[in-house]
Amino acid sequence: MRICRFDNNQLGVVQGNDIYDVSAALALLPEQAYPFPGHDLLIANLESLRPRLMQLMENAPKKALTDVQLLAPVANPGKIIAAPVNYLKHLEEARADKEIHHANQIGEIQRVGLFLKANSSLIGVSQPVELAHPERRNDHEAEVVVVIGKTGRNIAAKDALQYVAGYCAGLDMTTRGPEERSMRKSIDTYTVLGPWLVTADEIPDPGSLAFRLTVNGEERQNANTKDLVIDIPHLIEFASSFYTLNPGDLIFTGTPEGVGPVEPGDRIEMELEGVGTIAVNVTTMETV
Template sequence: MKHARIAYDGAIHHATAMPGDDTRLRLADGRVLREAEVVWLPPVEPRTVFALGLNYADHAKELAFKAPEEPLAFLKGPNTLIGHRAHTVRPAGVALMHYECELVVVMGKTARNVPREHAYDYVAGYTVANDYAIRDYLENYYRPNLRVKSRDTCTPIGPWLVDRDDVPDPMKLALRTIVNGRVTQEGNTRDMIFDVPALIAWFSSFMTLSPGDMILTGTPEGLADTQPGDEVITEIEGIGRLVSTIAAGQPNKEPA
Protein backbone atom coordinates (compact mmCIF):
# COMPACT_ATOMS: atom_id res chain seq x y z
CA MET A 1 0.00 0.00 0.00
CA LYS A 2 1.08 3.61 -0.60
CA HIS A 3 0.74 5.98 2.35
CA ALA A 4 0.96 9.78 2.51
CA ARG A 5 0.80 12.65 5.00
CA ILE A 6 -1.00 15.73 3.78
CA ALA A 7 -2.44 19.00 5.01
CA TYR A 8 -6.04 19.67 4.02
CA ASP A 9 -8.89 21.74 5.40
CA GLY A 10 -6.84 23.01 8.33
CA ALA A 11 -5.62 19.63 9.57
CA ILE A 12 -2.93 17.03 8.93
CA HIS A 13 -4.23 13.73 7.58
CA HIS A 14 -2.89 10.29 6.78
CA ALA A 15 -4.02 9.09 3.37
CA THR A 16 -3.56 6.22 0.94
CA ALA A 17 -3.32 6.13 -2.83
CA MET A 18 -6.38 5.06 -4.75
CA PRO A 19 -5.77 1.67 -6.40
CA GLY A 20 -4.17 2.19 -9.79
CA ASP A 21 -4.29 5.99 -9.57
CA ASP A 22 -1.50 7.85 -7.75
CA THR A 23 -3.11 11.19 -8.62
CA ARG A 24 -5.95 10.61 -6.13
CA LEU A 25 -5.81 9.80 -2.45
CA ARG A 26 -8.28 8.60 0.14
CA LEU A 27 -8.46 10.04 3.64
CA ALA A 28 -9.28 7.89 6.68
CA ASP A 29 -12.84 9.26 6.69
CA GLY A 30 -13.39 8.06 3.12
CA ARG A 31 -13.08 11.39 1.30
CA VAL A 32 -11.22 11.16 -2.02
CA LEU A 33 -9.06 14.10 -3.07
CA ARG A 34 -6.98 14.94 -6.09
CA GLU A 35 -3.22 15.47 -5.95
CA ALA A 36 -3.45 19.22 -6.52
CA GLU A 37 -6.09 19.77 -3.80
CA VAL A 38 -3.78 19.07 -0.85
CA VAL A 39 -0.46 20.20 0.60
CA TRP A 40 1.90 17.24 0.60
CA LEU A 41 4.10 16.66 3.63
CA PRO A 42 7.02 14.23 4.01
CA PRO A 43 5.33 10.82 4.21
CA VAL A 44 7.16 10.10 7.48
CA GLU A 45 7.54 12.60 10.31
CA PRO A 46 11.26 13.44 10.22
CA ARG A 47 13.51 11.76 12.77
CA THR A 48 17.17 10.96 12.19
CA VAL A 49 18.02 11.32 8.51
CA PHE A 50 21.09 9.48 7.21
CA ALA A 51 22.53 10.08 3.77
CA LEU A 52 25.16 8.39 1.63
CA GLY A 53 27.79 9.95 -0.57
CA LEU A 54 29.27 8.28 -3.64
CA ASN A 55 27.20 5.10 -3.29
CA TYR A 56 27.07 4.47 -7.04
CA ALA A 57 30.33 3.71 -8.83
CA ASP A 58 29.29 5.61 -11.96
CA HIS A 59 28.57 8.72 -9.86
CA ALA A 60 31.94 8.47 -8.10
CA LYS A 61 33.61 8.21 -11.52
CA GLU A 62 31.56 11.16 -12.79
CA LEU A 63 33.05 13.25 -9.97
CA ALA A 64 36.56 11.83 -10.52
CA PHE A 65 36.59 9.97 -7.20
CA LYS A 66 37.56 6.41 -6.37
CA ALA A 67 34.64 4.28 -5.24
CA PRO A 68 34.62 4.14 -1.42
CA GLU A 69 35.60 1.03 0.49
CA GLU A 70 33.05 1.63 3.26
CA PRO A 71 29.88 3.76 3.36
CA LEU A 72 30.42 7.52 3.32
CA ALA A 73 27.62 8.63 5.61
CA PHE A 74 26.47 11.98 6.96
CA LEU A 75 23.44 13.36 8.79
CA LYS A 76 20.80 15.81 7.58
CA GLY A 77 18.60 18.04 9.69
CA PRO A 78 14.80 17.54 9.59
CA ASN A 79 14.56 21.18 8.43
CA THR A 80 15.74 20.03 5.02
CA LEU A 81 12.68 17.89 4.26
CA ILE A 82 9.70 19.19 2.29
CA GLY A 83 6.88 17.42 0.48
CA HIS A 84 5.80 16.65 -3.06
CA ARG A 85 4.96 19.66 -5.27
CA ALA A 86 6.77 22.07 -2.93
CA HIS A 87 9.46 24.65 -3.73
CA THR A 88 13.18 24.28 -3.08
CA VAL A 89 15.13 27.52 -2.74
CA ARG A 90 18.24 28.04 -4.86
CA PRO A 91 20.47 30.38 -2.85
CA ALA A 92 21.23 33.69 -4.50
CA GLY A 93 24.62 33.88 -6.20
CA VAL A 94 25.52 30.18 -6.29
CA ALA A 95 26.96 28.62 -9.44
CA LEU A 96 25.93 24.95 -9.17
CA MET A 97 22.85 23.38 -7.60
CA HIS A 98 22.37 19.73 -8.55
CA TYR A 99 19.44 17.35 -8.01
CA GLU A 100 20.01 13.81 -6.72
CA CYS A 101 17.35 11.12 -7.19
CA GLU A 102 17.59 8.67 -4.28
CA LEU A 103 15.80 5.64 -2.91
CA VAL A 104 14.95 6.17 0.76
CA VAL A 105 14.73 3.31 3.26
CA VAL A 106 12.37 3.95 6.20
CA MET A 107 12.99 1.92 9.32
CA GLY A 108 10.05 0.15 10.92
CA LYS A 109 11.58 -1.40 14.04
CA THR A 110 14.36 -0.66 16.49
CA ALA A 111 17.55 -2.11 15.02
CA ARG A 112 20.89 -2.85 16.70
CA ASN A 113 23.58 -5.23 15.41
CA VAL A 114 21.33 -6.49 12.62
CA PRO A 115 22.91 -9.12 10.33
CA ARG A 116 22.44 -8.34 6.66
CA GLU A 117 20.40 -11.51 6.09
CA HIS A 118 17.72 -10.15 8.45
CA ALA A 119 17.95 -6.48 7.47
CA TYR A 120 14.70 -6.30 5.49
CA ASP A 121 12.77 -7.45 8.56
CA TYR A 122 13.44 -4.03 10.08
CA VAL A 123 12.23 -1.98 7.11
CA ALA A 124 8.80 -0.30 7.11
CA GLY A 125 8.93 0.80 3.49
CA TYR A 126 10.47 3.02 0.85
CA THR A 127 10.06 6.49 -0.58
CA VAL A 128 11.80 8.87 -3.01
CA ALA A 129 14.08 11.80 -2.19
CA ASN A 130 15.62 14.54 -4.27
CA ASP A 131 18.65 15.55 -2.23
CA TYR A 132 19.75 18.83 -3.82
CA ALA A 133 23.40 19.79 -3.33
CA ILE A 134 24.94 23.27 -3.46
CA ARG A 135 28.31 22.42 -4.97
CA ASP A 136 29.79 25.90 -4.40
CA TYR A 137 30.29 25.13 -0.72
CA LEU A 138 31.63 21.62 -1.14
CA GLU A 139 35.06 21.31 0.46
CA ASN A 140 35.33 17.53 0.24
CA TYR A 141 33.00 15.04 -1.44
CA TYR A 142 33.67 12.65 1.41
CA ARG A 143 32.36 15.08 4.04
CA PRO A 144 29.78 17.52 2.63
CA ASN A 145 29.32 20.42 5.01
CA LEU A 146 26.05 21.86 6.30
CA ARG A 147 25.74 24.55 3.62
CA VAL A 148 25.86 21.84 0.93
CA LYS A 149 23.30 19.37 2.26
CA SER A 150 21.36 20.75 5.23
CA ARG A 151 19.73 23.89 3.91
CA ASP A 152 16.05 24.55 4.49
CA THR A 153 13.88 23.02 1.72
CA CYS A 154 16.81 21.25 0.03
CA THR A 155 15.37 17.72 0.24
CA PRO A 156 11.93 17.07 -1.23
CA ILE A 157 10.70 13.62 -0.20
CA GLY A 158 7.67 11.50 -1.06
CA PRO A 159 4.96 11.52 -2.22
CA TRP A 160 4.37 8.02 -0.89
CA LEU A 161 5.70 5.64 1.70
CA VAL A 162 5.36 2.27 -0.03
CA ASP A 163 5.07 -0.78 2.23
CA ARG A 164 8.13 -3.03 2.26
CA ASP A 165 6.19 -6.09 1.14
CA ASP A 166 4.92 -4.24 -1.94
CA VAL A 167 8.49 -3.85 -3.22
CA PRO A 168 9.67 -7.37 -4.13
CA ASP A 169 13.31 -6.34 -4.69
CA PRO A 170 14.43 -2.80 -3.81
CA MET A 171 17.76 -3.57 -5.43
CA LYS A 172 16.28 -3.79 -8.93
CA LEU A 173 14.48 -0.46 -9.36
CA ALA A 174 14.95 1.99 -12.21
CA LEU A 175 15.57 5.64 -11.24
CA ARG A 176 15.40 8.74 -13.37
CA THR A 177 15.29 12.52 -13.16
CA ILE A 178 13.39 14.76 -15.58
CA VAL A 179 14.10 18.50 -15.73
CA ASN A 180 11.55 20.59 -17.60
CA GLY A 181 10.37 17.52 -19.51
CA ARG A 182 13.85 16.26 -20.46
CA VAL A 183 15.36 13.10 -18.98
CA THR A 184 18.73 14.07 -17.48
CA GLN A 185 19.54 11.15 -15.17
CA GLU A 186 18.92 7.42 -15.38
CA GLY A 187 20.14 4.54 -13.26
CA ASN A 188 19.18 1.45 -11.30
CA THR A 189 19.43 0.59 -7.62
CA ARG A 190 21.26 -2.63 -8.53
CA ASP A 191 24.32 -0.43 -9.12
CA MET A 192 24.64 0.69 -5.51
CA ILE A 193 28.07 -0.03 -4.05
CA PHE A 194 26.52 -0.74 -0.63
CA ASP A 195 23.05 -2.23 -0.94
CA VAL A 196 20.15 -1.77 1.48
CA PRO A 197 20.97 -4.81 3.70
CA ALA A 198 24.62 -3.75 3.87
CA LEU A 199 23.70 -0.24 4.94
CA ILE A 200 21.30 -1.36 7.67
CA ALA A 201 23.87 -3.85 8.97
CA TRP A 202 26.61 -1.20 8.92
CA PHE A 203 24.68 1.59 10.65
CA SER A 204 23.20 -0.75 13.26
CA SER A 205 26.64 -2.17 14.07
CA PHE A 206 27.61 1.00 15.94
CA MET A 207 24.32 2.78 16.72
CA THR A 208 20.65 2.07 17.29
CA LEU A 209 18.25 2.76 14.43
CA SER A 210 14.69 3.67 15.44
CA PRO A 211 11.31 3.44 13.69
CA GLY A 212 10.92 6.38 11.35
CA ASP A 213 14.65 6.85 10.78
CA MET A 214 15.44 7.30 7.09
CA ILE A 215 18.44 6.27 5.01
CA LEU A 216 18.97 8.11 1.71
CA THR A 217 20.98 5.65 -0.35
CA GLY A 218 22.81 7.86 -2.87
CA THR A 219 22.37 8.79 -6.52
CA PRO A 220 23.69 7.51 -9.88
CA GLU A 221 25.52 9.59 -12.47
CA GLY A 222 23.80 12.25 -14.56
CA LEU A 223 23.90 15.48 -12.57
CA ALA A 224 23.11 18.90 -14.03
CA ASP A 225 22.60 22.42 -12.74
CA THR A 226 19.11 23.67 -11.91
CA GLN A 227 17.76 27.21 -12.07
CA PRO A 228 14.79 29.10 -10.57
CA GLY A 229 11.59 28.06 -12.32
CA ASP A 230 12.83 24.58 -13.25
CA GLU A 231 10.46 21.69 -12.61
CA VAL A 232 12.44 18.67 -11.42
CA ILE A 233 10.82 15.23 -11.27
CA THR A 234 12.58 12.33 -9.59
CA GLU A 235 11.04 8.92 -10.23
CA ILE A 236 11.73 5.45 -8.89
CA GLU A 237 10.03 2.42 -10.37
CA GLY A 238 7.18 1.20 -8.18
CA ILE A 239 7.82 3.83 -5.50
CA GLY A 240 6.62 7.13 -6.91
CA ARG A 241 7.03 10.33 -8.87
CA LEU A 242 8.26 13.28 -6.79
CA VAL A 243 7.87 16.80 -8.22
CA SER A 244 9.68 19.90 -7.01
CA THR A 245 10.13 23.40 -8.38
CA ILE A 246 13.19 25.61 -7.92
CA ALA A 247 12.56 29.03 -6.39
CA ALA A 248 14.97 31.94 -6.29
CA GLY A 249 16.52 32.85 -2.96
CA GLN A 250 16.70 36.45 -1.79
CA PRO A 251 20.22 37.97 -1.71
CA ASN A 252 19.74 39.44 1.77
CA LYS A 253 18.89 36.00 3.14
CA GLU A 254 22.31 34.54 2.36
CA PRO A 255 25.36 34.87 4.66
CA ALA A 256 28.40 36.67 3.36
Protein backbone atom coordinates in the same frame (compact mmCIF):
# COMPACT_ATOMS: atom_id res chain seq x y z
CA MET B 1 -0.54 0.37 0.84
CA ARG B 2 0.36 3.93 -0.19
CA ILE B 3 0.38 6.24 2.80
CA CYS B 4 0.74 10.01 2.62
CA ARG B 5 0.48 13.14 4.71
CA PHE B 6 -1.33 16.12 3.25
CA ASP B 7 -2.74 19.58 3.88
CA ASN B 8 -3.01 20.20 7.66
CA ASN B 9 -1.01 17.15 8.79
CA GLN B 10 -3.82 14.83 7.69
CA LEU B 11 -3.17 11.14 7.06
CA GLY B 12 -4.21 9.62 3.76
CA VAL B 13 -4.20 6.35 1.85
CA VAL B 14 -3.68 6.76 -1.89
CA GLN B 15 -5.59 4.64 -4.40
CA GLY B 16 -5.44 5.57 -8.05
CA ASN B 17 -5.94 9.32 -8.29
CA ASP B 18 -7.68 9.67 -4.94
CA ILE B 19 -6.63 10.17 -1.33
CA TYR B 20 -8.76 8.71 1.44
CA ASP B 21 -8.60 10.81 4.59
CA VAL B 22 -7.96 8.27 7.36
CA SER B 23 -6.72 10.78 9.93
CA ALA B 24 -9.07 9.27 12.52
CA ALA B 25 -6.63 6.36 12.84
CA LEU B 26 -4.18 8.69 14.53
CA ALA B 27 -6.36 8.53 17.65
CA LEU B 28 -5.00 5.00 18.14
CA LEU B 29 -1.45 6.23 18.62
CA PRO B 30 -0.26 5.99 22.21
CA GLU B 31 -0.27 9.19 24.19
CA GLN B 32 3.23 10.45 24.77
CA ALA B 33 4.44 12.49 27.70
CA TYR B 34 7.16 15.09 27.27
CA PRO B 35 9.82 14.63 26.05
CA PHE B 36 8.48 13.18 22.83
CA PRO B 37 10.37 10.19 21.44
CA GLY B 38 13.22 10.69 19.00
CA HIS B 39 11.42 8.72 16.31
CA ASP B 40 8.28 8.90 14.19
CA LEU B 41 5.20 7.65 16.05
CA LEU B 42 3.22 6.83 12.91
CA ILE B 43 6.00 4.67 11.45
CA ALA B 44 6.62 2.98 14.82
CA ASN B 45 2.96 1.92 14.98
CA LEU B 46 2.34 1.40 11.28
CA GLU B 47 1.74 -2.34 11.34
CA SER B 48 -0.83 -2.14 14.15
CA LEU B 49 -2.56 0.79 12.41
CA ARG B 50 -2.92 -0.83 8.98
CA PRO B 51 -6.15 -2.77 9.75
CA ARG B 52 -7.74 0.43 11.02
CA LEU B 53 -6.60 2.35 7.94
CA MET B 54 -8.27 -0.22 5.69
CA GLN B 55 -11.44 -0.11 7.79
CA LEU B 56 -11.63 3.69 7.70
CA MET B 57 -11.23 3.78 3.92
CA GLU B 58 -14.68 2.22 3.50
CA ASN B 59 -16.42 5.45 4.52
CA ALA B 60 -13.59 7.97 4.47
CA PRO B 61 -13.99 11.31 2.71
CA LYS B 62 -11.74 11.49 -0.32
CA LYS B 63 -10.08 14.15 -2.43
CA ALA B 64 -8.34 14.12 -5.78
CA LEU B 65 -4.55 14.06 -5.56
CA THR B 66 -4.51 17.27 -7.57
CA ASP B 67 -6.50 19.02 -4.85
CA VAL B 68 -4.12 18.47 -1.93
CA GLN B 69 -0.68 19.66 -0.85
CA LEU B 70 1.47 16.58 -0.25
CA LEU B 71 3.79 16.85 2.76
CA ALA B 72 6.82 14.67 3.51
CA PRO B 73 5.31 11.23 4.23
CA VAL B 74 7.51 10.85 7.31
CA ALA B 75 6.85 13.76 9.65
CA ASN B 76 9.50 13.26 12.29
CA PRO B 77 12.55 11.23 11.27
CA GLY B 78 15.01 10.91 14.11
CA LYS B 79 17.82 11.23 11.59
CA ILE B 80 18.43 11.40 7.87
CA ILE B 81 21.34 9.20 6.80
CA ALA B 82 22.84 9.49 3.34
CA ALA B 83 25.23 7.35 1.32
CA PRO B 84 27.78 9.26 -0.78
CA VAL B 85 29.18 8.01 -4.12
CA ASN B 86 27.30 4.72 -3.92
CA TYR B 87 27.25 4.21 -7.70
CA LEU B 88 30.62 3.63 -9.41
CA LYS B 89 29.93 5.90 -12.38
CA HIS B 90 28.98 8.75 -10.04
CA LEU B 91 32.26 8.23 -8.17
CA GLU B 92 34.08 8.56 -11.49
CA GLU B 93 32.24 11.74 -12.51
CA ALA B 94 32.71 13.29 -9.05
CA ARG B 95 36.45 12.73 -9.25
CA ALA B 96 36.66 14.10 -12.81
CA ASP B 97 34.55 17.25 -12.38
CA LYS B 98 36.32 20.00 -10.41
CA GLU B 99 33.01 21.81 -9.94
CA ILE B 100 31.78 18.79 -8.00
CA HIS B 101 34.77 17.92 -5.86
CA HIS B 102 36.23 21.44 -5.20
CA ALA B 103 39.59 19.87 -4.36
CA ASN B 104 37.91 17.68 -1.73
CA GLN B 105 39.10 14.09 -1.73
CA ILE B 106 36.40 11.82 -3.16
CA GLY B 107 36.85 8.39 -1.63
CA GLU B 108 35.00 5.12 -1.94
CA ILE B 109 31.94 4.79 0.27
CA GLN B 110 33.47 1.87 2.16
CA ARG B 111 36.23 4.22 3.32
CA VAL B 112 34.49 7.58 3.73
CA GLY B 113 31.33 6.14 5.29
CA LEU B 114 27.92 7.75 5.56
CA PHE B 115 26.84 11.26 6.54
CA LEU B 116 23.85 12.95 8.18
CA LYS B 117 21.54 15.63 6.85
CA ALA B 118 19.63 18.07 9.05
CA ASN B 119 15.98 17.21 9.62
CA SER B 120 15.13 20.87 9.01
CA SER B 121 16.00 20.36 5.33
CA LEU B 122 13.08 17.93 4.82
CA ILE B 123 10.12 18.87 2.63
CA GLY B 124 7.34 17.18 0.67
CA VAL B 125 6.71 17.50 -3.04
CA SER B 126 4.27 20.40 -2.80
CA GLN B 127 7.02 22.72 -1.61
CA PRO B 128 9.67 24.13 -3.95
CA VAL B 129 13.41 23.62 -3.62
CA GLU B 130 14.68 27.05 -2.63
CA LEU B 131 18.25 27.87 -3.63
CA ALA B 132 19.90 29.62 -0.68
CA HIS B 133 23.12 30.31 -2.61
CA PRO B 134 22.05 30.83 -6.23
CA GLU B 135 25.46 32.27 -7.10
CA ARG B 136 26.94 28.81 -6.52
CA ARG B 137 26.29 25.56 -8.37
CA ASN B 138 23.30 23.68 -6.94
CA ASP B 139 22.83 20.09 -8.14
CA HIS B 140 20.00 17.56 -8.21
CA GLU B 141 20.67 14.04 -6.93
CA ALA B 142 17.93 11.42 -7.41
CA GLU B 143 17.87 8.67 -4.79
CA VAL B 144 15.85 5.72 -3.54
CA VAL B 145 14.99 6.28 0.12
CA VAL B 146 14.54 3.56 2.73
CA VAL B 147 12.26 4.24 5.71
CA ILE B 148 13.24 2.27 8.80
CA GLY B 149 10.31 0.60 10.55
CA LYS B 150 11.65 -0.63 13.88
CA THR B 151 14.55 -0.08 16.24
CA GLY B 152 17.77 -1.98 15.62
CA ARG B 153 21.51 -1.86 16.18
CA ASN B 154 24.19 -4.04 14.54
CA ILE B 155 21.62 -5.45 12.13
CA ALA B 156 22.93 -8.23 9.90
CA ALA B 157 22.40 -7.75 6.16
CA LYS B 158 20.47 -11.02 5.97
CA ASP B 159 17.91 -9.62 8.43
CA ALA B 160 17.96 -6.00 7.28
CA LEU B 161 14.82 -5.91 5.14
CA GLN B 162 12.79 -6.98 8.18
CA TYR B 163 13.57 -3.52 9.59
CA VAL B 164 12.19 -1.61 6.58
CA ALA B 165 8.76 0.06 6.78
CA GLY B 166 8.76 1.20 3.18
CA TYR B 167 10.31 3.22 0.39
CA CYS B 168 10.07 6.71 -1.06
CA ALA B 169 11.58 8.68 -3.88
CA GLY B 170 13.99 11.39 -2.80
CA LEU B 171 16.11 14.31 -3.92
CA ASP B 172 19.37 14.90 -2.06
CA MET B 173 20.00 18.45 -3.26
CA THR B 174 23.47 19.89 -2.79
CA THR B 175 25.30 23.17 -3.04
CA ARG B 176 28.79 22.64 -4.43
CA GLY B 177 31.70 24.05 -2.51
CA PRO B 178 34.56 23.28 -0.11
CA GLU B 179 32.38 22.66 2.97
CA GLU B 180 31.61 19.21 4.34
CA ARG B 181 28.75 17.30 2.68
CA SER B 182 26.49 17.45 5.72
CA MET B 183 26.56 21.26 5.63
CA ARG B 184 26.08 21.74 1.88
CA LYS B 185 23.25 19.21 1.78
CA SER B 186 21.37 20.35 4.90
CA ILE B 187 20.06 23.65 3.58
CA ASP B 188 16.33 24.19 4.11
CA THR B 189 14.30 22.38 1.37
CA TYR B 190 17.33 20.35 0.20
CA THR B 191 15.85 17.00 1.25
CA VAL B 192 12.76 16.21 -0.83
CA LEU B 193 10.77 13.09 0.14
CA GLY B 194 7.68 11.63 -1.48
CA PRO B 195 5.32 11.48 -3.04
CA TRP B 196 4.18 9.01 -0.39
CA LEU B 197 5.53 5.99 1.49
CA VAL B 198 5.02 2.66 -0.25
CA THR B 199 5.07 -0.12 2.33
CA ALA B 200 7.74 -2.77 2.01
CA ASP B 201 5.29 -5.53 1.10
CA GLU B 202 4.63 -3.75 -2.22
CA ILE B 203 8.35 -3.67 -3.12
CA PRO B 204 9.38 -7.35 -3.25
CA ASP B 205 12.86 -6.64 -4.66
CA PRO B 206 14.35 -3.28 -3.64
CA GLY B 207 17.58 -4.48 -5.22
CA SER B 208 16.13 -3.98 -8.70
CA LEU B 209 14.31 -0.64 -8.77
CA ALA B 210 14.59 1.54 -11.86
CA PHE B 211 14.45 5.31 -11.52
CA ARG B 212 15.06 8.36 -13.68
CA LEU B 213 15.26 12.11 -13.26
CA THR B 214 14.50 14.91 -15.70
CA VAL B 215 14.97 18.66 -15.53
CA ASN B 216 12.48 20.59 -17.66
CA GLY B 217 11.74 17.35 -19.46
CA GLU B 218 15.39 16.56 -20.29
CA GLU B 219 16.62 13.25 -18.91
CA ARG B 220 19.70 13.56 -16.74
CA GLN B 221 19.77 10.46 -14.56
CA ASN B 222 18.62 6.94 -15.34
CA ALA B 223 19.68 4.07 -13.10
CA ASN B 224 18.72 0.97 -11.16
CA THR B 225 19.41 -0.03 -7.56
CA LYS B 226 21.05 -3.22 -8.86
CA ASP B 227 24.06 -0.98 -9.61
CA LEU B 228 24.52 0.19 -6.01
CA VAL B 229 28.04 -0.31 -4.66
CA ILE B 230 26.60 -1.16 -1.23
CA ASP B 231 23.10 -2.55 -1.64
CA ILE B 232 20.20 -1.73 0.66
CA PRO B 233 20.59 -4.63 3.13
CA HIS B 234 24.30 -3.92 3.52
CA LEU B 235 23.66 -0.17 3.85
CA ILE B 236 21.36 -0.93 6.77
CA GLU B 237 24.03 -3.21 8.24
CA PHE B 238 26.68 -0.49 7.74
CA ALA B 239 24.55 2.31 9.21
CA SER B 240 23.40 0.26 12.19
CA SER B 241 26.98 -0.60 13.08
CA PHE B 242 27.43 3.10 13.94
CA TYR B 243 23.91 4.34 14.75
CA THR B 244 20.89 2.86 16.46
CA LEU B 245 18.21 2.94 13.76
CA ASN B 246 14.74 3.99 14.89
CA PRO B 247 11.28 4.02 13.28
CA GLY B 248 11.08 6.83 10.73
CA ASP B 249 14.83 7.15 10.19
CA LEU B 250 15.54 7.76 6.51
CA ILE B 251 18.40 6.28 4.50
CA PHE B 252 19.14 8.01 1.20
CA THR B 253 20.88 5.24 -0.68
CA GLY B 254 23.01 7.25 -3.12
CA THR B 255 22.73 8.91 -6.50
CA PRO B 256 23.94 7.65 -9.89
CA GLU B 257 25.89 9.50 -12.55
CA GLY B 258 24.29 12.44 -14.33
CA VAL B 259 24.06 14.94 -11.48
CA GLY B 260 23.86 18.47 -12.75
CA PRO B 261 23.00 22.04 -11.87
CA VAL B 262 19.53 23.52 -11.56
CA GLU B 263 18.45 27.14 -11.70
CA PRO B 264 15.43 29.11 -10.45
CA GLY B 265 12.51 28.37 -12.74
CA ASP B 266 13.53 24.76 -13.39
CA ARG B 267 11.23 21.81 -12.70
CA ILE B 268 12.72 18.55 -11.44
CA GLU B 269 10.86 15.27 -11.85
CA MET B 270 11.95 11.88 -10.54
CA GLU B 271 10.10 8.67 -11.32
CA LEU B 272 10.75 5.61 -9.13
CA GLU B 273 9.51 2.18 -10.15
CA GLY B 274 6.85 0.84 -7.80
CA VAL B 275 6.57 4.12 -5.90
CA GLY B 276 5.60 7.03 -8.13
CA THR B 277 6.79 10.42 -9.33
CA ILE B 278 7.96 13.45 -7.41
CA ALA B 279 7.95 16.81 -9.16
CA VAL B 280 9.23 20.02 -7.60
CA ASN B 281 9.89 23.53 -8.80
CA VAL B 282 13.14 25.35 -8.15
CA THR B 283 13.05 28.89 -6.77
CA THR B 284 15.33 31.25 -4.87
CA MET B 285 15.14 31.36 -1.10
CA GLU B 286 13.74 34.58 0.25
CA THR B 287 16.03 36.40 2.67
CA VAL B 288 14.58 38.01 5.77
